[in-house]
Amino acid sequence: MGTCVAKLFALLCAFLLYRTPPSIQAEKHSLYYIYTALSKPVNLPGVYEFTAMGLLDDTQIDYYNSKEQRNIPKQTWMKEKMPEDYWEEDTKLRKDKERWIKKNIDSLMKCMKQNESDLHVLQWRHGCEVEQQGSEPKRIDEYCYDGEDFLSFDYKESQWVTPVDTDLKSKWKWDNVPILKQHTAGYLKMECVDWLKKFREYGDEELRKPSPPDVHMFARKSRNETQLKLICMVTGFYAKDTMMTIRKYRTGLPENEIKSTGIRPNPDGTFQIQKSVEISEDEEVEYDCFLFHTTLKEPIIIKWGNQSSYTYI
Template sequence: MKVSAQLCVFLLYGTFPSIQAEKHSLYYIYTGLSKLVDLPGIYEFTAMGLLDDRQIDYYNSKEKRKIPTQPWMKEKMQEDYWEKGTQSRKSKEQWFNVNVHILINRMRHNESDLHVIQRRVGCEVEQQGDEVKFLKGVSEYGYDGEDFLSFDDKESQWVAPVDTALPTKRKWDNVPILNQYTKGYLEKECVDWLNKFREYGDEELRKTSPPDVHVFLRKSNDKTKLEFTCLATGFYPKDVTMIIRKNNTSLPEDQNESTGIRPNHDGSYQLRKSVEIMEEEKDEYDCFVSHRTLEKPIVFKWGN
């Protein structure tokens, strides 16, 4: 019996590609440095908005203006939106400038060294047809590249993964109205803005691009084996499924080396996975790629 590619996806994942729900996100990223760095494009404070991983606005401590980075944001959002946004970003800049030094002292770190405090806040939704479902809200802080504090949206409380974050957790949890506001922003206000932005940028955001798939073979570090590599590039949105298979059977993920999904310069994405194989078995391997832009998955073998 011949099984269709769509049925294969159903058997693997329990859903058909044509009815898969779309996931969308809105995040704001804030980065504050403890001192000025003499490097081009690096500022003491930066902030940006990301809608479905595309930058929609930007602010830095030199220009001190929140500006649109998408034409439709400039066209649709009124001047008072950018004025209020600029004032909000200036306030956050001051907060970061103060708190990065509080953390340096708390950690007993050297003030003369460079230290970084970051925040990511936003929400993700799932859309199927006209129905939009809230998936999760994120409000988290990092210090020098390590997790410092995060908000548990379900429990409405802060989580401290390190002991040095406990004083902040206790302080913020003792202000219930702060946690109520954070939960309300993540579940309601953030989702409202996400939907509004997607409506404004509908035509641009709905542009999709299918993956361009390639398979490579090269000598492995182990001279008795080959490295079988699958590359998918140029696709948008970034959600993609890539499986390296042997005789139509998926290999366990822990056998693969993966770059993870990475951005290309044009706003599209790429993903590369590799596995070591025996040379005489190279014809038994293929690369299975599924993406929402494809009517059916791509199955690519060496020599196609």
């Protein structure tokens, strides 16, 4: 079973190393819902007994917590595209799931004879991933208890499975509830993929805005006094299908010479990435930052020569 921790945002695209850009890799899209329940309240700001969130391509699209008890959109396009009765119905579903997961955390504590005064956490993640059109989707329904893999649903075999060292009582109990297996398999088979496609269509204008990314190239002093750190930064893009590299005389530098931050989210829902390379301060060489993005008809090239001034950051 895969890790129960939410996935990190950025899986990098292939690097562009030569003058002719290769074709962009096939997109991978995902829709996951993550529910987290605590066995008791904690007096910490922003921490609730129960939270739920939806993630489309690692971007939060809705959110619910046990205090406000209302599912709210986290993206403008979700608010605009989904009717009011969708949010009313989804709030009811979140409340049902809150009761369900709280009931199960109580059962687990009793089954494992744990002290009620201690804090315990039950997490549930379910959803799907589609790598390319026509491929078999990846379907996930899994539970973690106190940070450890606890239970997952084997979609192909239509049964619950547990790690070897996990108490099997819950598995046996759930395997004897046919309606639960039918509901889980039914959601994973069609409903999740259908919603993934629908949300992707609804959010396509926002996720792939035609405005080009901002590309900047600058340098700063390296720790080595005779060298500069040459940095290429791209920010303000939506779709993560981005190929960017630093080139020397229009030829991409070897990957092992370039350091990358990876693709990171901006507060406004866009993404950014920085790549850097160490160069000699007196090197009279033409470098450039080469970017190709799905919103562009042709690459963006920002040149940087041997300049007399550079930026401190």
